[in-house]
Amino acid sequence: AQKITQTQPGMFVQEKEAVTLDCTYDTSDQSYGLFWYKQPSSGEMIFLIYQGSYDEQNATEGRYSLNFQKARKSANLVISASQLGDSAMYFCATMDSSYKLIFGSGTRLLVRP
């Protein structure tokens, strides 16, 4: 069964600096996908970025990039040039063979002005 581990319950970052949110995963599937979602206080889960297990290049979406290290089974999210609006919960997830998302416990990010 798939499992996602996020070891940072909370993180602080200074506005305009970069921050890395850690995620490790465990799966026996050869083909899998990794996702990051943002959850602001409103409660909605907002899709940020996706990485496929066979993608050779790390995924990037604007200020978000995914540092994918397959051998270490890690899929860390890097947010560059942090903004106050980035303060939220961040969840790493993987999609299992029945196409449902399995989430980690999340990291709360607080951006300081």
Add this chain to the structure above:
Amino acid sequence: GAGVSQSPRYKVAKRGQDVALRCDPISGHVSLFWYQQALGQGPEFLTYFQNEAQLDKSGLPSDRFFAERPEGSVSTLKIQRTQQEDSAVYLCASSLESGRINGELFFGEGSRLTVL
């Protein structure tokens, strides 16, 4: 509307009361998922529909939980005889296609259930 709509946004129920939570997915989306998110935790899978067919209900915690999507669009999650441990945010998500490992899920804002 353009996104996934859930109602009610907030529900307070007395222990033992039945509740019904509604999800209106994005029009044309084939797949629909329900998740339960306890305070301070990540969402946990409850059940999955492909059109009107409930293909996976392995995450439903007990037979007090029941979900349906009779016409392949709107879905209702019903909880009978609510208990305090049912207090959580219930998230609905939809996806245009099924069976794609990179299929993006679009989430609603959730229904926050508090059982007294």
